[in-house]
Every structure is written in structure tokens, then in C-alpha cells.
Amino acid sequence: MARFTFRLPDIGEGIAEAEIVAWHVKVGDRVEEDQQVADMMTDKATVEMESPVSGTVVELAGEVGDQVPIGSALLVIETDAAEEAAPPPDPKAEEVEEQIEAETPGVEEILPGTGRGTIGEADGGGGAPQATPVEESPLHQPAAGPPPRAGEELEHRHVLASPAVRARARDLGIDLAQVKADGDRIRHADLDAYLRYGSGEGYHAPHASHAREDEPVKVIGMRRRIAENMAASKRHIPHFTYVEEIDVTALEDMRADLNANRGNRPKLTMLPFLIVAICRTIPVFPMINARYDDETGVVTRHGRVHLGMATQTDAGLMVPVIRDAQDRNVWQLAAEITRLAEAARTGKAKSEELSGSTLTVTSLGPLGGIATTPVINRPEVAIIGPNKIVERPVFRGDDIVRAKLMNLSISCDHRVVDGWDAASYVQAVKKLLETPVLLFAE
Template identity: 60%
Template sequence: MAKFTFNMPDIGEGIAEAEIVQWHKQVGDTVNEDEEFVDMMTDKATVPMESPVTGKILEIAGGEGDMVSIGSMLVVIEVEGEVPDDVAEESQAAAEAAPAPAPAPKSEPVEERIEVETSDASDADDALAADPDPAPQPEPRPAPESSAQAKVLATPAVRKRAKDLGVDLAQVKPAEDGRIRHGDLDQFLSYNAGYGAAAKPRADEEKKVIGMRRRIAENMAASKRNIPHFSYVEEVDVTDLEVLRAQLNSNRGEKPKLTILPLLITAICKTLPDFPMINARYDDEAGIVTRHGSVNMGMAAQTDAGLMVPVIRNAQAQNLWQLANEIARLAEAARTGTAKSEEMQGGTLTVTSLGPLGGVATTPVINRPEVAIIGPNRIIERPMYVTGADGVERIEKRKLMNISISCDHRVVDGWDAASFVQALKRLLETPALILVD
């Protein structure tokens, strides 16, 4: 028998550590060669780790949500015979290639903060742990009923039901004999819908923030902490755009059904050449802004694990139907957790939409290091003044949608953002131009 230490490899994304998302094997389990035994999450994607040997797991690096540094022990496996030299050398190379720790900052005076906590249940637990033979504690007694509750005439079964529902029997009208029965309680509840739910709230729940939820929290905090956001919202008449979409869908044949998103992305791509500062990334450490020629459109997608942003490569080179196919494919990959690492990075601009839940206006958070994010909101029908071809102004029912944009004010000025949205608006309100090359 020999022990093999599998060190966390460098998975080529310039990261220093990865998070344990899910163990597929535990201590004592047998793992086969090339079998996935744990999922590790980086800033970009979840990467499954495969065992290079067959054996019994003796030790693991930690639990779900714990961080493992590149080059440090991830799992120890007991194998029969000797560990192959190439496998041992590869694991040793992973340990030696671990990033060097950052130099410690110069010592500066640190303000000492002392927190004084009030006595609570944890203090009692500590006291019990210190005393090997604590004195027995008296059983807690239920709180006595109020005088009004005590005077109510009701059977024990009715009292128990009222207590479970959180109903004060003193507020229930009794029968003529002064006694409250189940029927009286039912009548009270029918006239006071939600009374019990309001009086008896759901218990608190604590949930550890790990995996994708932790990454989202860290990325959003970094964006808001480092980027001075500003938002701009404009109303767009999409009546004609919706007519065009309906016409295209009625003649699509075997093609996918178009949502408004492919039309919006196409319009954005046609508008961006005149506003290159919107389709950019800002490396604030190097002080360099890169204005991109190609549009790698990030598409915010809600999944069970949280918000993910797969990227549509070269969106400006794809037609409406190609975009519709790519949107559907990437959304499904994000929902099922099968999106590849390269499909989750390299975006230059992001579109985020809540569809029918989009609300009147949004102020989306920028997907750092991008410098802008665009949020279409819900389409609503509303009467508005329209000037016809005859020059007569009349009231018509129109379909309206607000377009929101949030920008990095270090790179994008308010005038530029407003001008970009106005140009986008003109295109969306004259949708035939979207299809013109």
C-alpha cells in the first residue's frame, strides 16, 4: 500500500485558490482512475477534478464552501502497490507551481476593536461545556394564559387548535351559550384571512453562502466598490418592433421563435461602432481601457445556482436566427451547469433582462471589468399622442419599453451614454433599419 497526495492543480486561469462546491466521494470511499470526485469553482466556472489513481480516500481538504489554494493538498488516496512515477511527478509539480504568497504589507498601527457581547445561549453552552457535571435545570413552564383567554369557554381541542393557529380566543365570538366551538373558530378565520399566518411567523433559517452564490456576492461587491456607477433610462416605443417580430415569427419555418432579445442585440451591435467607449473593458490596475471591435455580448441568465453570464462570441457577425439559436443554447447550458469555462468569460458588454418581471426601470450592476450594462425592461401598453402622416395628432394604444444603461463613470461620460441610448432608440423605433446591412 502507498499513500498518494493529490494537490490542487493550476487550472490555467491565473487563480490562487478554488472553492469546494461538491464532494462526490467522502473519506472511506473508493475512487477509480479518471473518476470525478469533487467539483471546484473558480471565478469563471466549475471544474470537476478527476482522480489519476484508483484507491481508497483517506483524507479530504475540507467541506463544501471551503477554499483550497493552488498546489495544496486536495485529497489523500491509499493505493495498492506503488504510485506511478508520472502521476507522482505531476502532483509534485502542482505543489511546486503554487503561486508565491503576496508580500506582507508594512506594519502600521492597527486600531484595536473590542466587541462586548451580551450574554446569550452560546454563553450558557460554554458554561455547560466547562462544568462536567452541571446541576439539572428546571423544565421551562409554558406562559400562563391571559385573564381574558382563561375566561373563554372552549374544549381543550378547540384551545389547542387556536393555539396552533396563533388565534386569541378572546377575539372569537362564541355561541349563544358562551362556549366557543370549532365552527365559531372557522367563522372567525374566514372573516380574518391570514390571521394565523401573521401571528405565527415562519422560523428563521440560516444558510451558508457558498458556490455560485458566494462568487456572485464577491463579484457584485467588487463592482460596486470599485466602479462609480451611473444609470440612464429612456422610454422606447416598440410597437413597430413587435409587429416586425410577429411577422418574422409567422414565416420562420423550422427556425427558432424570436424573442425581442435577438432584435435588441442586433440593434446594439449596429449602434456600437459610433460609440466605442461603451463596448470596452477597463483594467483599473494597469490604467488601460481597451475598446473592442468585436462584440462579445454577455447575456445574464438566471439559474437555480444564481445569476450566470454566458457570452455570445462575435454577436455583430450573427443574424437574428443565429443569435436566437445561440441565446437558447447558452441559456440551457447555464441552467444545466454544462457551460464551458470559455463560454463564461471574455464579454465586452452585457445585456440583462428580467422579461415580464422587468419592472418599469432597472439600475443594473456592471459586470466588471466591462464598463457598461444594458437592461431592457417590461413592455407595457399605454395610450400616447402620435402624429400621423397627415400631421394630425391623435391618441393611440402603443407598446412601450424602458431601456436602462449603467456605465462606469471613469470611462463613459453621461453625454456619451445618453447619446448611445438615443441612437439605439431611433433604431428600435424604425425596426426595418435593423435588417439593413
């Protein structure tokens, strides 16, 4: 029998470490070669780790949410191969692991008796011993007394309450024998109910509480990345938001006509039209389609529009990128939007499809609200957010007509984009959306 240490490989793009977002095996499990053992998340995407050998898992690197440096041990597998068959460890990775072991306490030091193998245990250790559950002896269980007889005085029944509850009742001058417990013992909530509803014959127990227990949720994986990115964006970028109302009545009529005659082409939403309008106006306002490097103080105004599309998934908010959006028509944009959204929601989006955006659009669709103040996708300098379309009466000359209106929000980096520029840009987009035939004019 031999032990094979599977070290986290270099997953590219200069990544120094990756986060464990899921284990698919546990200590003691049998794994086969090429079987998926863990999901690791980088700054760009989630990568599936597959076992290079067959055997039994004896050690794991850590818990979900832990960061593992590239080259460090991810898990140890006991194989049937001879000891010398295992490839020699990478000296640099060995150095990194030894430093980590010297500076980081093992799981046993933090949670004694967990029984889970951790990287750094002696080979013969086999993990910390499992704690043996001990059944509660009937001798340690409180004897169940006879039920109170009808008419028995309350003060004669045995009262169960914690010392803190007893002390509070004493301070309030409450006789615990007069308090009804919603359970096996009197708690602070029962004292509150007693004070709220009164004592004596006028007292009645409240209805059972519908409150749920507090639920601690560890911030890991995509949610951690979102938290870090949003915090960095708000910390480094002085945001300002401009909102404009747009009459999309004519555009919605055109969209309905195109959908009615689309044939086998994808159904059009508002988003492809908005993207065309965004791309048509960028050449006049190049400061909107830019990225700002804080460290060098350089703003790069991009000639191509690689449009980020904020997409809600079960794992959190992801931003797949529509490459060269300026060269696509509404039908091509609709197809690419559908493809990228599906890839993001199913976790199949590739790393290159989730990076490199120069400008981002974020839309909540029918839930868009009246106005939004979107957070910039750093290091970009602007983000655009269409809101929901509503029907309202408007004046056209002396007439009152029904119109479909939509607010359009834009948040900008005030270090790069002035308020006048942002307002002028949105006005240019508004002109195209309110006169939609211009979207198709060369």
C-alpha cells in the same frame, strides 16, 4: 497497501486556488480510477475533479466552501499498489502544504470529535474517533404524571418553563399557572400571547404559528462569486443609470411576421433585435463597448462586440458571451442565445464561453418591471437592461392609439462614460427599434 495523495492540479488561466463546491465521496468510500470525486470552482467555471487511482478515500482536504491552493492535497486514497508506485510529491506543492498545515488548524481542533479525516493527519491516525451516540436512559426521562382531573385548579398543575421565561414572568407579574403553553413548556411566545389576548376567562390561545425556523445558508460557489463581483463593482465603479421609453409597436409586429414565417429557424424574442441595434450604434459611441483597467488607468475601446448575456441559473447568475455579435443576424443571434443559455443552466458552459465580454445585456423577460438599475459587469463600463413590454394609450397627433412600450435602462461607469454620451447612445438605439426596417438596412 499504499497511500496516494491527489493534489489539486493546475487548471489554467493563472488560477492560484479553487473553491470546493461539492464532494462526491466521503471518507471510507471506495473510488475507481476516473471517478468524479469533487467539483472545484475557479473565477471562471466549475471544474470536475476525477480520481487518478482506485482505492479507498481516507482523508479529505476540507468542507464545501473551503479554498484549496493549486498543488495542495485535495484527498488521500489508500490503494492496493506498492508504496513506491506512487509518484513523488511535487516539492513546491509540498512546501505550500507544509506552510498551510503550520498556519491552519485542523478540523479536529475546530470541531473536536467530528471523525472526518483531514489533510495533515498522521498516516496511522485513521481520522478522529467517531462519537458514539448514547440512547437516553428511561431513568433520565421525566416521569409522565397522571392527566389533570376535570375541574383541577390551574395553580396546582406543574409548570415547565426556562429560568429566563420564569424571570420575565416574575418581572411582569404573571402567574405562569394561568398561561397556556403551545407545546410541552411555556415559552416567551406564550407570555406574549397571554399579554396580547388577556387573562382569566377572556384568554384564549392563539392559533399555531406558521413561522418557519431560521435557516443558515452558507455562501459558497457561484453565489460567493456573484457576491464578491457585485461588491467589487459597486465599491470601485461610480454608477449612474439612464432610462428611456421606447415604442416597440412596429418592432413587435415585425417580430410576429418573422416568427410566422420562420420555418425551421429558431423563434425570435425581443433580445436579438436589441442586440442588432446595440451593435449598429457602437461604432458611433465606442466608449460604451469598453473595459477599464483600474490599476493602469487605461480604457480599452473594443472594435468587436463580445456581448455578455446575464442568465439566471439554479446556481446563480452566469454571463455566457456571444462572440462577435456585430457579425450575426437576428436568426444567428437567436440560435446562439438559446445554445448559451442552455449550456449555462445545465452547467455545461465552457470557461471560454463565460469570459471576455466587452458589454453586457441583462433582461428579466416578462418580469422586467418598469425600470431597472443594473450593476455593471466589471471591468466593463456599461450594462443594458430592457424592461417588460406594456400596452398603454398614447397620443399620436390628435388621436389616442394603443401602443406597446418598453423602458430601456443603461448603467454606466461615470469615470469613462458621461451622462450625455449614455443618453445619446440610447436615443440612437431607440431610433432603430422604433423604425425596425433600419435594423436590416446596410
